[in-house]
Amino acid sequence: SESDEGCDGGEGGGISLPKATVLRAIKDLLPKGLRCSSEAGNLIMECCMELLRMLSDEANVLCTTEKKQTIGPDHIIKSLKSLGFAEWSQQMEHVLDAFKEAERKRPKKKRNPMLGSGV
Template sequence: MSDNEGHGGMPPTDDDISLPKATVSKMIAEYLPEDVSCARETRDLIIECCVEFIHLISSEANEICELESKKTIAPDHIISALKRLGFENFTEEIQDVLKDHKQQQKDRERKISKFEKSGLTEEELLRQQEELFAASRAKFQNNQQ
């Protein structure tokens, strides 16, 4: 049974929810001097603290969301939750990350729109791509001789 299946088809419990250990270990290593390592128990405790923090912020954001009669937690609900819980110093960085995320979404949408505006089918674009690859290979092979 995989970690995300829960127990016998049941929704995951709090014990099933975690963060990727390898990713957390990598992040911890980035903050520590090279000659200092982090014990596995320490890493696991940090993960537990992170999960608890996420639960706390999520619960508070959910309350704010319900007070506004909304059905979806929005970024503003998270920012308000951070402020209500005394984490105002996190909000500026969160807003910067949100701004970057929105820009990445716009860039992605622009690429999709560019594809749609081309008027070509995916098959036609793939054919053109293969032709470009073939021409590039031929040019490379001619330069090798």
Template sequence: MSDREGGIGSVPEDDLSLPKATVAKMITELLPNDMSCTKETRDLVIECCVEFIHLISSEANEICEQESKKTIAPEHIINALKRLGFDTFQNEVEDVLKDHKQQQKDKEKKVSKFEQSGKTEEELLAEQEALFAASAARMQQQQTQGAPGA
């Protein structure tokens, strides 16, 4: 029994899929306006995508093992794409990786700003609640002033 058939420690094949609504939306966006896609075609595209992901991850896992690593790194995925003849995807994958790393840095900076504020989470929450209350009061005052007969 293969891992994909539901062996010990595996995921049943039925659980390997992509969100149908998301795939349908992507297909719709890529097709010309005068064309549509049947449910069967969408399901086949999903199957092909899942198989592609499985192929790439298996190859990346093999590369990882050859390097005596325990965790698949982005470089393993890029090397797997090359090995399998999908070199044309390399630049796009590297661009996405670069964007992801930048987002992680930006996220860390936000955490640092919180830490640099020198305030506790409770203090910041109290400030936020006070700002919301002041905003609500201003909005109510504007509505009262703008009401007919006021």
């Protein structure tokens, strides 16, 4: 459809970001009284998709070079640095550290011994 035009990132095989969510984020980030045209919103979405493609391609290369089968947070952070986004990589390291700390503090769910018992 016309509303989806330009959102799949070209050769991305139909992969796209949720348009309404992205447009809502743009609207929420703009100062009060400032609007974003539909064309500008679509351009931002295309830029986001291109960044995601570049980041995932770079992370995939790093992962393959290290003979790993799963892209991890360290691959993403290294990819940000190698793509020239060192400042972002520092921010992501802080976010990752905060996430790990929150996970450590979160109570562990106890495994139900009845699961898988056939009862």
